Structure formats: C-alpha cells, structure tokens
Amino acid sequence: PATSDTNGARTDTHCPYCALQCGMSLTATADVAPTVEVAPREFPANRGGLCQKGWTSASLLDSPARLTTPLVRTGGELRPASWDEALDLVAARLTELQAEHGRDAVAIFGGGGLTNEKSYLLGKFARVALGTSQIDYNGRFCMSSAAAAGIRAFGLDRGMPFPMTDLAGADLIVLVGSNPAETMPPFLQHLQGAAAKGGLVVVDPRRTPTAEQADVHLAPAPGTDLALALGVLHATVAEGLLDEAYVAERTAGFDDLWRTVARYWPEHVERITGVSAADQRALAHRLAAARNAYVLTARGAEQHATGVDTVSAWIDVALAHGLPGRRGSGYGCLTGQGNGQGGREHGQKADQLPGYRTLADPAAREHVARVWGVDADSLPAPGRSAYELLDALGEPDGPRALLVFGSNVVVSAPRSQRVADRLGALDLLVTADVVLSETAAMADVVLPVTQWAEEDGTMTNLEGRVLLRRKAIDPPDGVRSDLDVLAGLADRLGQPSGRFPADAEEVFTELRAASAGGPADYAGVTYERLRAGEALHWPVPEADHPGTPRMFLDGFAHPDGRARFVAVDHTGPAEPPDAEYPLQATTGRVLQHYQSGAQTRAVPELADAVPEAHIEVHPDTAARAGLDAGEVATVESRRGAVTAPVRCVPSMRPDVVFVPFHFPGGQRANLITNPVLDPTSRMPEFKVCAARLVPAGAR
Ligand code: SF4
Secondary structure, rough: OOOEEOOOEEEEEEEEOOOOOOOEEEEEOOOOOOOOOEEOOOOOOOOOOOOOOHHHHHHHHHOEEEOOOOEHHHHEEEEOOOOOHHHHHHHHHHHHHHHHHOOOHEEEEOOOOOHHHHHHHHHHHHHHHHHHOOEEEHHOOOOOHHHHHHHHHHHOOOOOOHHHHHHHHHEEEEEOOOOOOOOOOOHHHHHHHHHHHHEEEOOOOOOOHHOOOOEEEEEEOOOHHHHHHHHHHHHHHHOOOOOEEEHHHHHHHEEEHHHHHOOOHHHHHHHHOOOHHHHHHHHHHHHHHOOOOEEOOOOOHHHHOHHHHHHHHHHHHHHHHHOOOOOOOEEOOOOOOOOOOOHHHHOOOOOEEOOOOOOOOOHHHHHHHHHHHOOOOHHOOOOOHHHHHHHHHHOOOOOEEEEOOOOOHHHHHHOOHHHHHHHOOOOEEEEEEEEOOOOHOOEEEEEOOOOOHHOOEEEEEEOOOOEOOOOOOOOOOOOEEEHHHHHHHHHOOOOOOOOOOOOHHHHHHHHHHOOOOOOOOOOOHHHHHHOOOOOOOOOOOOOOOOOOOOOOOOOOOOOOOEEEEOOOOOOOOOOHHHHOOEEEEEEEOOOOOOOOOOOOHHHHHHHHHHHOOEEEOOOHHHHHHEEEEEEEEEOOOOEEEEEEEEEEEEOOOEEEEEEEOOHHHOOEEEEEOOOOOOOOOOEEEEEOOEEEEEEOOOO
16 A cells, blocks of 8 residues: 555645554645544555544644744743744854853754654754754653663564564464553554454553453553563473474573573562462463464553563563564564654664664764764764753753754653753753643743644654655745754854755655665665655665565574573562552553643644543542542652542552643643663653652642
8 A cells, every 4th residue: 555645635644643653644625724634544554543633633733822933032931033033043052052061062852753854864963063962852761661672682673573464463462561542543453363362461550441452451560560571481481381492593592581580480470560370371371372472562661760671571571482583473562652663763862873873883973974974083972861861951061952852851751840940940942843832831942843744754653664744735834844943053053055954855865875784774765665655664775675574584683693582680660669658650641642742732622532631540549548539639759749630440450540641730740750760771760650649738
C-alpha cells in the first residue's frame, strides 16, 4: 500500500500523534472549520483504524488556541512581534550570552514528535551554528532505556526489528508494561491472532484496558518487573525449557547470566513481585511451547532507575526461548512518540550524530563533519542528558539560555516544579510551538510553528518504516516551519548561506548523506521513492535497496553475529515505600490525551471527554485515607503533591496509586515523580515513587 499519495484535493498522510503513525487521508474542505476532514485509510500499521486522537486531529489546525504570531516578553507580558524582531532578538541574546559565558551557555531541547528533518537540523544547528554540547530531547524520557538495552543485546537498536504485521501469526505475545488499548488502539488488531489462540499475556501492575483483554494478566508490584523476568528465566532453565541449540549457535553470555539467575527461583521472586511461582513457571512453559512468540516491552519496563536492566532481563527471556532473529518470532519495543524511532537516530540526542552514530566516535565525527563542511575537531563533546540539562539551567555552571522545540517540559519532565523553577532562572527561554503550552507561557520569546498537515516531512514509525507526511494545506499567515526558524537563526548567527536549508526534501537529502554507512542508514530512501508509495524499513543503503523489514535473521549486529545475554540483578525502586509514604505512585496515559496534553487538551472533543486528571486507587486504599470515589484528594511524595478527584478501581493493587500525566497546574503528575536516573540511559524513574494519599486540604 502507498505510504503517501495525493489524489486531487485528498492527501494521503499519517496521524500527527503516536508512533503507530496510522494512515489517514485529509481532504481540504471549504472555509468552514475544521477546514480539513480526516478519514482513516488502509495502511499496515492501522489497517483502516484510527483512535479518537487521530479522528479529531484536524481540529487543532484551525483551533482558537493556535499561535499565529511571534510573541516577545516585555515588562513581564508576552506581546505580539514581527518575525524579524523575534529572530533578531533571539540571535542577539544568544550571541551575547555565549560571548559572556561560553558556547555551552546556550542549550537546545528537542522532541520525539519532530520529523526526521527537524531532528537532524536541530542537532546540526546545536553543534555547528551554536557550537554547544548542550542538546538533548524528550525521547530521553521515554525510549532511551529500550534503545540502550537493544544495542547491548543485539548491537543495534531498531524498536521493532520486524514488520508489525508479522505479529498476526503469533501463538503467544507477552506485552510488558504496555497499554496499547489506550495509547494506540489500532495496534490491538495485530494482537488478535495470539488472543484468538488464548496467547495474550500482559505484565502490568494495573489492570489496564489492555490487561482486561489478556488471557493472562500478571500484576507485579511496581518496579519489580525485572525480578519477574529473572523468575521466568529461572523456571525456563530449571524446567528444561531452554532453547539450547539457539543459545549455543546464536548467543553469548549465558553462563554469566545463569550465575545471577540461579538465585531467582520462582518462590523467591513471588515474594518480591507478588506474582505466583506457578504463574512464572506457566509463562516459561507457554513460551517454550509456542511455535511463534514475541516479547514486547514499553514504558512500563523502561521508566525506572533500572530501566535498561529491566528491558535487558526481558530480552534475556526472549533469547532463552530462541525468539529474536527468527522469522515469525522476536523481541520488540513499542515506541511511543510519533517519531520516537526516527527522533533517536538523527542527532538531537546529547551523545549522538546522524545515522545513529556516536558523537564520541572519531570516525563518526569525521564522516558527519565532512557532510556538514566543518572541521571534526570543532564538533563539541557529548553534553548533559535531558533531566540533567534541565536541572542545571541557570545554575552557576549551567546554560543561561534554552531553545525548546516540540516539547512541554513543565508538564512532562520529572519533579516538574524544580524544572519550572530552573526555567524561571534562565536569562532567555525560547519556545517553538503550535499552542501556548505551559512551557511556552514561561518563555521570553514564543515562535509559532507549522503542524503536520501544513508541511512535508518524514517520520520513522515503531517498526523502523520511513514514512512521508505530506503537506495538505497552507499554514495560517504568520506561522513558519521549525526548519525556517533554524534557517533564520543560522543566518543571523553568521552561518554561510545554504548551510541550513529550510526545505524539508533538501534537508532530507543531506540527512541521507550524513546517515550513509551508519547503523540507521537512510542513504537509499528518497522522497521520490516514498511518494511512489514504497514502504522502506531502514537500513536502506542504496537507492535500489528494497529496505530491511526483518533484521537479524542471518546474525545480530555484534561483530561475531551473536546476541548477548546480559546478566542483571534486581535492586528495586530507588525510593521504596516506608511508614511515612506507604504507597507506590505510578504514572501513565489515558486514551484521549497525548504526552503532556498540550495538543489534545486544545481539542474540544478530547478535552470534554477527559477534562482533568484523576487519582486511581483500590476502594480499600481510598477508605483507609477517609476518601470516597469522586472526592478530591492529594497524592504526596517527597518532591510535591498532585491534587485530583479519586476514582476507585477494585482491580488496583491496594499498595499502588495511579495518576495520568497529561494535565497542568496542580494536577501535574510529575510534581511527585522521582528524577533519579538510570545510570546508562539517563531515563528518569517515572513509573514508581513512594507516596501517600490524603484528602485535599489535609496537608
Ligand atoms: Fe493512530 Fe496513534 Fe494517531 Fe491514534 S494517536 S490515530 S493510534 S497514530
């Protein structure tokens, strides 16, 4: 099927939100809002389905909340300004701050929803136009643990190294910390084959709508999914279920793994996780008996101080059963943000260059510097990771200015009051956004930018498939693309003419050259091929290469072709519950909202359906706190408090409290979250912290 096509007034494109990148058609209507009609279309990821977010996505195009003129803060108030005034001001202040405090006085924060072209140009802008090492992005908060675990196991990270349509043939699918029934409902179609055979297993502390549909729901205590994987591994070996031929031929490191796993007999793991030893053994047997099986992980496994190790433990389970690199079976990560995969490949990460190259690698620096026409020695070293960067803003050795593209960190970053305080300490905060998000509302300069239907650009969905999002309508007057913004700033910062093109296809052509020969090789992907309807999974090293839907069939990306077992140990959450904070708070999503909610809260149908946060607890937990359903309560942690109405859910574990994170102000779930970081991925522990529940006003 065509990935993109234009047919008269109809433009075939993809949804602006999550990593499924559902196919949709846009038809420009008369001048009556909404000026674009959305219809689902056949595409392998969604097979004609859309969720509520996709169906209503056009209403943000002509929303009254839309920004259509630059804003500049004067006398404490944001006032309209011309583009020249806004860009002149930003360039002048950046130059002054760097002259006074050094190159790293200016930082960039990007987003996993930005197109490949924007992600690429942002990384180049930071390293070439600004010469700063201080760039990272919000994907650090949601995909980096699986990326790091994938690289150490397989030598390369592509979230799903197989087409998601392969899932239809599975007998068994084990979903760990994933709730697609709310995050990406059309994805459930791909699970139906396994579900029809009684083979859908969900591992989640909450009985989510996805868990409701599962044949088996295992509910470990928050922060113990790693131990659960070790229990399943122990049972696999102890019950004689290990795929010994696969382990001998295709892997390395099993003996080291077993030295750790030998201590995790299922009865011991039952005491840690609350999941019975019998259930652990049953899962090991199901994995061994399945002809075709998949293990899929998502944010629930990743967003921990031990997120990389947790994903590694589940990859170890998949390897023990011989799944990765075998046609019809495998391990995959369900990436979340729209360009969660592409956004982590092109250089907006602190330690990375385009093509998924490493900034610390001299050969990678040489290659990319050649494409950029600069000296490799001029490229900065890796800088701070996302939370560390935000935490350092305005500190004596930290950045003095921050440019934010496609991210709303005041709501989405952990310990969000600290983040808001640091933003307030800056000499200059600039945001490029579609609406006045909570972060934009704090900015000194706000730049109004185009949306998906108003510009061309490529995205790479969760199965590594490169897609073309096509322009369907002109943007409102006064709005420019992020690429235009970067080009305009680069000019004002004295960059040679043409070094920062504003045309998406031109940027993509350069991206292809920069990625050539790297792990994520886009050299053979062209707009022409995408326009012609080709579906190209990277790597695509040549213009006539068909792409690589299935990876690792002949060997993994480590030099010896073998996957690595990684020996990991359970340590538990960084902040266990205690007498003062006896509950475990966890955060997540609801069907109607996307990420920080900056976009979906501006869509009336979605905001009406779910206008605010809620606090989800077991009825007994509410009763112990003196609360009834519907009463307003506060969840407190050592960092802050979030206040919202109570929802009593009998299937909740009595020791857990859940708050969705899409909402602003005092309903920000991230007021309470713990910013402790995974030592490898630097991802914060969003999924668990110690907390207590009290009636609102009882503090
Ligand atoms: Fe599809 Fe995700 Fe968009 Fe929903 S939000 S329509 S699941 S791409």
